[in-house]
Amino acid sequence: MTEIIRIDPINPETGRLARAAEVIKDGGTVAFPTETVYGLGANGFDANACSRIFEIKGRPADNPLILHIAAASWLNRVANGVDRRTLDLVEKVWPGPITLVLKRNNDVPDIVTAGLKTAAIRCPAHRIALGLIEQSGVPIAAPSANLSTKPSTTKFEHVLQDLDGKVDVIIDGGDATFGVESTIIDMTVNPPTLLRPGAFTVEEIERYLGMIKVPKTINQSLKSDDVAIAPGMKYRHYAPDKKLVLANDDTLLHAAAELAVGLKDPIAILCSKQKANALMNGVKLRNISLIVLGSDDNLYEVARNLFDGFRALDATGAKLGIIQKFDEKGIGLAIMNRVYKAAGGSSVGTFSELKELLN
Ligand code: AMP
Ligand code: MG
Numbered sequence: 001m002t003e004i005i006r007i008d009p010i011n012p013e014t015g016r017l018a019r020a021a022e023v024i025k026d027g028g029t030v031a032f033p034t035e036t037v038y039g040l041g042a043n044g045f046d047a048n049a050c051s052r053i054f055e056i057k058g059r060p061a062d063n064p065l066i067l068h069i070a071a072a073s074w075l076n077r078v079a080n081g082v083d084r085r086t087l088d089l090v091e092k093v094w095p096g097p098i099t100l101v102l103k104r105n106n107d108v109p110d111i112v113t114a115g116l117k118t119a120a121i122r123c124p125a126h127r128i129a130l131g132l133i134e135q136s137g138v139p140i141a142a143p144s145a146n147l148s149t150k151p152s153t154t155k156f157e158h159v160l161q162d163l164d165g166k167v168d169v170i171i172d173g174g175d176a177t178f179g180v181e182s183t184i185i186d187m188t189v190n191p192p193t194l195l196r197p198g199a200f201t202v203e204e205i206e207r208y209l210g211m212i213k214v215p216k217t218i219n220q221s222l223k224s225d226d227v228a229i230a231p232g233m234k235y236r237h238y239a240p241d242k243k244l245v246l247a248n249d250d251t252l253l254h255a256a257a258e259l260a261v262g263l264k265d266p267i268a269i270l271c272s273k274q275k276a277n278a279l280m281n282g283v284k285l286r287n288i289s290l291i292v293l294g295s296d297d298n299l300y301e302v303a304r305n306l307f308d309g310f311r312a313l314d315a316t317g318a319k320l321g322i323i324q325k326f327d328e329k330g331i332g333l334a335i336m337n338r339v340y341k342a343a344g345g346s347s348v349g350t351f352s353e354l355k356e357l358l359n
Contacts, residue, residue, distance in 0.1 A: 002164050006172040009033060012131045021135035023169050029053060031145040031159045032132050033173035034124040036097045036181050036199050037152040037307070038159050039068065039142035040167065041132070044078070047109035050141050054111070056166045058148040063232030064114040065141040066099055066182070067121045070133040078119055078139050080105045085209075086187050092208050095125035097182040097199035101230075112141045114231055122182055128173045144181060151238050151307040151342065154179045158311060179304035180334045184230060185212065194218060195230035197333040199303070219328065219337050237341040240310040242268075243320040245357060246339060246347035252354050253279060256322050259358050260287040267358065268318035270309050272296040275324055289316040299332045306335060310342060320357075322348075 003023075007016045020030050024041065027049040031040050040057065042049035044067045054061060067078050072090045075082050079102040086100060104119035113119050121139075124130060133140050144152040146162050153159045156172040163170060183198035185205065193213040194202060205212060215229050228234040247253055253269055257279050260267050268289040269279065274296045279285060291309045294301030313321040323339055326332045348354045 002167055003169045004172055005169055007128050009126070009128055009173045012128050012173075014131075017128070017131045017135050020132055020169050020171055021137075024049075024132070024136040024138070024140060028168035029056060030132065030169040030171065031153075031163055031167050032129055032142075032171045033126060033156075033176055034068075034129045035126045035177040036124070037154050037176050037179065038145035038156075039066075039129070039140075040145040040163065041068065041140040041142035043136065044068075044112055044139035044141035045107055045109065046138075047111050050109060050111050053141065053143065056163065057143065057146070059143065060148070060232070060235065061111070062114045063143075063235065064116060064120060065112050065143050067108065067112065067119055068129065068133055068140045068142055069121060069123050070130055071123060074123075074139065075102075075121065076105075078105060078108050078121055079103060083187075089187075089208055090123070093200065093205075094123040095130065096123070097125065097178055098122060098205070099182040099184045099198075101184065101186040101188060101195065103188060116231065118186075118188055120184060126177070128171060132171075149236050149239055151240060151310040152181060154304070154307050158308070161311075175304070177304070178300070178331075179306060179308075180331070180338060183334070185209075186230075189213075193229075196233065197337045199331065199334065201330045202333060203330060219333065219340055236344055238307065238310065238338045239342045239344065240313045240321065242313050242318065243346065244270075244310070244313065244339075244343045245320060245322050246343045247322050247324055247354075248347050248349040250275065250324060252348055252351070253322065253324060255351055255354055256358070257283075257285055257288055259355065260285075263287055263358060265319035266317055268313050268316050268321040270313065270321050270323040272302065272324065272326075289313075289318050291316075291321070296326075299326060299330060299335060302326060303331050303335050306338060
């Protein structure tokens with residue numbers, strides 16, 4: 001049985017948070033909202049409780065979790081030898097959607113870090129998440145609150161879809177603010193290195209840290225025998241059940257809309273409102289589900305709607321979804337990272353490739 005606890009994200013009710021915190025303290029599992037996506041949390045010092053997270057999600061054991069702490073002052077409960085540069089950084093960016101990989105200490109069980117000597121740590125900027133960690137009194141280990149390989153959950157309804165009946169508690173705390181996961185930076189190397197683009201933009205991080213290393217492979221889809229820059233990243237990720245294909249050129253969206261008329265099964269197009277308007281300009285779309293993700297001029301809006309768009313694709317009768325490219329600047333880098341992984345490297349660049357795909 002899963003207990004649903006509804007909590008106000010602006011003014012979280014203390015008693016309700018306390019109930020959820022009890023469950024964490026007792027070794028249970030709680031899905032909770034953060035400013036990035038929903039997390040599936042357990043006591044980060046309790047190996048048994050954390051093993052439930054892997055079972056529930058069907059998550060491979062070599063994919064480590066993130067430790068969520070209530071304040072930078074908790075860092076020495078989980079990390080070792082935290083240097084001045086890191087302390088200066090967290091003073092400016094926490095609470096916030098930025099996760100730091102640091103040397104871990106021996107109180108952190110192996111299962112949390114998949115046996116690594118480093119741990120990924122962050123302090124979330126969300127009153128429910130912070131209140132839950134504070135009241136639990138322990139770091140909360142949490143990956144995203146979705147079944148493994150599925151799109152991350154950004155709304156309470158998504159969490160219900162994936163985890164109802166599997167977790168002890170789901171907190172209904174409204175929609176996540178950013179809609180994409182935290183940015184992960186490896187602070188154990190010089191220069192600090194981006195492991196996963198996320199809600200906190202590289203441009204902004206560099207204002208605090210100076211130049212960081214952004215590996216060229218960060219937005220390339222990896223084959224199973226490639227070595228991932230961060231553990232877990234080689235897996236299929238964020239993926240809808242239906243096939244998702246990236247259109248490398250916007251004109252292919254128009255071509256797809258025209259070709260759809262003659263197809264047996266409908267297709268879906270995931271795009272900005274500007275592209276959707278252009279597609280509908282003067283013609284009646286047939287055999288198409290349009291999934292509008294937001295504005296090309298406001299990629300934060302697109303980020304917020306992206307995983308919901310992937311889930312919406314699965315709810316349509318479409319055979320597959322075609323998604324437009326977004327500018328890889330600012331939060332666009334994180335958006336395209338999720339799109340590449342969700343599409344599993346499948347894309348079309350020419351009209352003939354598109355025709356072949358739809359046949
Ligand atoms: P999720 O919150 O579901 O996106 O999962 C957390 C992600 O954090 C994992 O997939 C890893 O890629 C990353 N991560 C966690 N711990 C470490 C670590 N010690 N070193 C590098 N990356 C990590
Ligand atoms: Mg995840």
